[in-house]
Amino acid sequence: MKKMKRAVVCTSVLVGMLGLVGCSQNESASEGGNSNASQGESKPISIMAVLHTPEVPDKKIQNMIEENTDTTLDIQWVPQNNYEERLNAAFATGTLPQVIYVSGPEMFYEALRDDQFWEIGPYLDEFENLKNLKPDVLSNMEFEGKLYSIYQGRPLSRQGIIYRKDWADELGLEAPTTTDEVYEMLRAFTEDDPDGNGRDDTFGLTDRNELQYGAFKSVASWFGTPNQWGEKDGKVTPEFMFDEYKETLDFFRDLHENGYINQDFPVTSKTDQQDLLKTGKAGMYIGSMGDVETLYRDATDLNPDVEFDVHNYVEGPDGEYGIWSIPGYSRMLLFPRSSVETEEELKHILNFYDQMMDPENMNLMTWGVEGEHYEIEDGKAQSIADNQQANDREVKPYLSLEIGEPETTGKYEGLSTYEPKTKATELEKDNENYLIPDLSVGLVSDTYVQNGDRLQGIIDDATYKYMLGQIDEAGFDAAVDNWLNQGGQDMIDEYTEAYNAQ
Numbered sequence: 354m355k356k357m358k359r360a361v362v363c364t365s366v367l368v369g370m371l372g373l374v375g376c377s378q379n380e381s382a383s384e385g386g387n388s389n390a391s392q393g394e395s396k397p398i399s400i401m402a403v404l405h406t407p408e409v410p411d412k413k414i415q416n417m418i419e420e421n422t423d424t425t426l427d428i429q430w431v432p433q434n435n436y437e438e439r440l441n442a443a444f445a446t447g448t449l450p451q452v453i454y455v456s457g458p459e460m461f462y463e464a465l466r467d468d469q470f471w472e473i474g475p476y477l478d479e480f481e482n483l484k485n486l487k488p489d490v491l492s493n494m495e496f497e498g499k500l501y502s503i504y505q506g507r508p509l510s511r512q513g514i515i516y517r518k519d520w521a522d523e524l525g526l527e528a529p530t531t532t533d534e535v536y537e538m539l540r541a542f543t544e545d546d547p548d549g550n551g552r553d554d555t556f557g558l559t560d561r562n563e564l565q566y567g568a569f570k571s572v573a574s575w576f577g578t579p580n581q582w583g584e585k586d587g588k589v590t591p592e593f594m595f596d597e598y599k600e601t602l603d604f605f606r607d608l609h610e611n612g613y614i615n616q617d618f619p620v621t622s623k624t625d626q627q628d629l630l631k632t633g634k635a636g637m638y639i640g641s642m643g644d645v646e647t648l649y650r651d652a653t654d655l656n657p658d659v660e661f662d663v664h665n666y667v668e669g670p671d672g673e674y675g676i677w678s679i680p681g682y683s684r685m686l687l688f689p690r691s692s693v694e695t696e697e698e699l700k701h702i703l704n705f706y707d708q709m710m711d712p713e714n715m716n717l718m719t720w721g722v723e724g725e726h727y728e729i730e731d732g733k734a735q736s737i738a739d740n741q742q743a744n745d746r747e748v749k750p751y752l753s754l755e756i757g758e759p760e761t762t763g764k765y766e767g768l769s770t771y772e773p774k775t776k777a778t779e780l781e782k783d784n785e786n787y788l789i790p791d792l793s794v795g796l797v798s799d800t801y802v803q804n805g806d807r808l809q810g811i812i813d814d815a816t817y818k819y820m821l822g823q824i825d826e827a828g829f830d831a832a833v834d835n836w837l838n839q840g841g842q843d844m845i846d847e848y849t850e851a852y853n854a855q
Contacts (some may be wrong), residue, residue, distance in 0.1 A: 397427055398702050399450035399692065401439065402753045404430040410750035417717055422708045430750065449689040451702060454753070456504070456684060458496050462802055465496050471688040471699050474500030480703055482710035485761050493680035495795055503706060504682035506758030510784040512571045512676050513665035513777070519658065520547035520555075520636050528664040532575050532604065535637075535667060539613040540584055542636035558604040558608060559635035561619040561626035566675045566811060567618075568639035570677055573601040581679040582793040582848060589792055589848035591841070593812050594833060601668070602829070605820040619817045631655065642777035646769055663773050665780040666787075667738050678788040686756065707754055712763035718755055721748035733768035795855075798847040804825045804840045 406632055409430045429450075433441050435500040443449045444464075458465060475493075477483045477500075486503060494502045514529070521527070521538065524545055529535040539557025541547065547555055558566045574580070576598040582589050592598050615621060615629060627644070629635040631652040634665075638648070642663045650657045668674050695701050706712060720727040720734045727734045727742050736744050759766050769775050798805075815832030818824045824832075833841075 367420050397425060397438065398452060398705060399427070399429075399448050400452040400454075400754070401431055401436075402452070402750075403427050403436045404432050404750060405753065406745060408746065408749050410610050411747045413747045414717060414751055417722075418685075418714060419598075420706060421714055421717070423794065424705060428754075439793070440544065442487065447691055449692055451698075453687050453689065454684040455687060457496075458501070458685070458687075459802055460633075461572055462689065462797060463495075465501060465793060469690055470500055470501050471550060471690060471693060473503070473688065473699070473703065476703060477503075477701070480707040480759075482707045482762070482823075483703060485710075487681065487761060488758060490681035494682065495792055496687050497797065502685035502687055504686065505684040505756055506681060506761065507679060507683045508781045508784075509681050509788055510676045510679045511641040511643055511777075511781050512574075512784070513639075513663055513780055514667070515630070515642060515645045515648060515661055515663055517542070517547065517630075517633075517640040518637040518662035520658075521662075525549055528662065529813070531668045532572070532667060532670065533573075535572075536604070536608075536613075539608060539637060540611070543611070543613045547636060547769075548633060555635070556615065556638045557613040557682055558639065559615055559621075559626050559629040561621045561623050561640070562619055563623070564816060566640060567626075569601065569605065569816075571639050572604060573598060574677045575667045575674045576600045576604070576673050577669050577671055577673065577675065579792065580789040581791040584792060587849075588845055589852050590845060591812075593816070597669075599826070599829070602816065602819050606822060609820055610822060627651075633659070633809040641809055642773065642780055645777055646771045646774040649771060649773070661773055663777045663780060665784055674787050675789045676784050676787050678784075678790055680791075680794055709754075710757055710762045715755065715757070715764040717764040718751045719748075728769050729765065730764070734765035735768040735770075792852065793848050794847050796851040798844045798851070800843040805844070808836055808839060808841055808844070811839065 368617060376458055405618065415426050415428065415748040418424075440449075440453065441460075441819065444461075453559050454459070461470065464470060470530065477486070477491075483503060487506070490498055490504055490506065494504060505761075514535075516528070520542055524547055526538055526541060527534075529538050544554055546552070556570060564570060573592070576597055578596045578601060579590075579592045581592055583592065583595065584590065585595065605614070609618075610614065615626075618626075626649075627638070627648060630638050633652075638644070642665065645661050649661050651657070652661070665676070666674050688699060688702065689692050693702065711716070716723075716734070720736070721744060723729065726738050726739070726740060726748050756762075766778075769778075811832055815824065815829050819826075819829045837845075
């Protein structure tokens, strides 16, 4: 697998500014990196970091990282809403920092082709920790066969079901293992008075205005739909030109016609979607299984007797289970040649990130100070609830700078005392046995870069209209023809040519 082209649609770009001077204390780092740092000659590393919290973080953790790595950090925090604009401005004016965090290479295709960023693949084996980053994830980030980035790791698929177990028990239902059983649970949650109050005031599925991270894409996976792009008749073909996509459309159209899903789901926000589950109006949520703990905590404030459970394995009509996957990262780090002027400077920067992959430093960045921000129980980290404000102020913002994942950095995984949350983590790992990759990952389509979002809007609009019963199959097919004529056929041809050239 290689890097997903469409990630930029769902995830905003991230960047930051970090100053780094001094010498490395990490004896396991490369000789070139240590020599470079020990002479104190390298200029600071600049990074512009996305700010996901309301306030700029306290420097407590930053000062400790500086001491551990013998560096000086100069971090410019940019609010998430302004991040992409700031990145574009820096690129246009030739003032990019030395390290930028991006969700994908799409916005820098031409710059990559023009050798404006360092190719780092040949250097990773020189660093004791960086060389342990996952080969499959690194492969997913390659651009035209070259590696330019290290990454922030993420589970390949968190997708599954969160449902009202107390409702299911009341109705004698087990966790659904087929699409038919999912449908039956949604019907029963709507029609069979699962809360026992004698009123017709519940329905099955709560969904929102996202085709990817809402319910639609996971259900499409159960029906056997490709993940964004698949192979058909020897060509790289979009998911919506497969019969399985239309089967998914029919499934949702039926749910909508029968009232088994919130009727306004195409315009429902994630907050409102989750509120429908928390308040006892809906009984099933399809999305990230890890959301179950937050949903439970809020729901019990309203109903102390509520019970949730999670489940992942749902077979489609073909008797198989599959689930769509991301490429294994949320952000990739690029190193512009305009600001990283020499190989020596590049190795200095890589040496810093090699140090940051040491468990001590990664735990500091992720969890904070043991005994102050978190405690260890059963080999896992648990934030200290009484110090949550300090965690939010002093620790949480630094998650923007993390790289790797627990398997490659040795950092602590989080501990949960809520059993469904622990189960969700295990099911995320189980999903890795059933992943559906995106065939276009690592491929380049110039038409996609120029017009991909506009073209996707044609299909998204037709998808919603079909599910709502506003157009029939002929109307959906007409939208596909429009997509092909507006540039979609060029995308198919370009992806197919790139795929065959691999």
